[in-house]
Amino acid sequence: MFSSPYRVTHFDTLLQNAGHFPHIFAPRAEESHKGTYGTLAVIGGAEGMSGAVVLAASAAIYSGCGKVWAGFNQKALPFPVIPERPEIMLDTAAGLQQRQDIGAWVLGCGLGLGSTSVTLLRAQLAACRAAPLLLDADALTLLAHHPDLADQAVRQTPLVLTPHPAEAARLLSCTTAAIQADRSAAARQIAQKFHAHTVLKGRHTIVCSPNGSEYINRSGNPGLATAGSGDVLSGIIGSLLAQGVPVGEAVCGGVWLHGAAADVLRDSGIGEIGMLAGELAAAARWLRNRMIAAVQTA
Incomplete structure (x- = not known):
């Protein structure tokens, strides 16, 4: 019999939390195909930061997206295929932006802050696509430094922003200490300023919708304080958006699943350090399927 490498404690609590996200933890239809579960494009990965896009795109494919593109902010592809994940399709960022079959976009993971990055973000916002757009990492810093981009972002719907406290401080022109002093108010201000679902990362991540409703996440542990964790979160949320999960549920549920995956790893003996x-991503995949199976048999 197959032995799972994962285990959980407080299973009933996990199952109760999963119940708040019915679209995420619904079984798949028998009659479905890869097109049923959407196409996500992840754009970023300037030279020296290709790993950020690989992490986000890998998380997206593990999270159930039908097709995933990774677009690198480089003149040519840094490699012809991702050896561990050949399922992910590759293009340059500029080339990927020309596609018309993308269901959701993630932009910013390892994007860089140079002129090419500004051009990519400006082109993405100017396209005024109806597909959901998630901006993370360097894309948030560019919004803070370029008022014209911030003005364009306000017109993008639906828009998701995922700042850590320092990025939030840039968006609000204040200090990181001020953000941390009242995290709820900061998330609300960013959500209102950009008309965006805002994920203020950190211990007890806060999600605020454009209408001011707030979700405080309780999953996760200090093991998430590691390079690339935010890229994985962006990939999970982007994947759920591409799969057609309602925006509010995709954002809050993605944050919860990301944190719960870290708890699974901790409880499985990997530890936080x-x-x-x-x-x-693999732990999140296991947990999602475990929860779906439990819901079906409940």
Whole structure:
């Protein structure tokens, strides 16, 4: 019999939390195909930061997206295929932006802050696509430094922003200490300023919708304090958006699943110290399927 490498404690609590996200933890239809579950494009990965896009795109494919593209902010592809994940399709960022078959976009993971990055973000916002757009990492810093981009972002619907406290401080022109002093108010201000679902990352991540409703996440542990963790979160949320999960549920549920995956790794004996971002996606996949099976038999 197959022995799972994962285990959980407080299973009933996990199942209760999963119940708040019915679209995420619904079984798949028998009559379905890869097109049923959407196409996600992840754009970023300037030279020296290709791993950020690989982490986000890998998390997206593990999270159930039908097709995933990784677009690198480089003149040519840094490699012809991702050896561990050949399922992910590759293009340059500029080339990927020309596609018309993308159901959701993630932009910013390892994007860089140079002129090419500004051009990519400006082109993405100017396209005024109806597909959901998630901006993370360097894309948030560019919004803070370029008022014209911030003005364009306000017109993008639906828009998701996922700042850590320092990025939130840039968006609000204040200090990180001020953000941390009242995290709820900061998330609300960013959500209102950009008309965006805002994920203020950190202990007890806060999600605020454009209408001011707030969700405080309780899953997760200090193992998430590692390079690439935010890229994985962006990939999970982007994947759920591409799959057609309602925006509010995709954002809140993605945050919960990301944190719960870290708890699965902790409870499975991996521990919090040295937990790798690249380990999160497979744990999230296992947990999602475990929860779906439990819901079906309940």
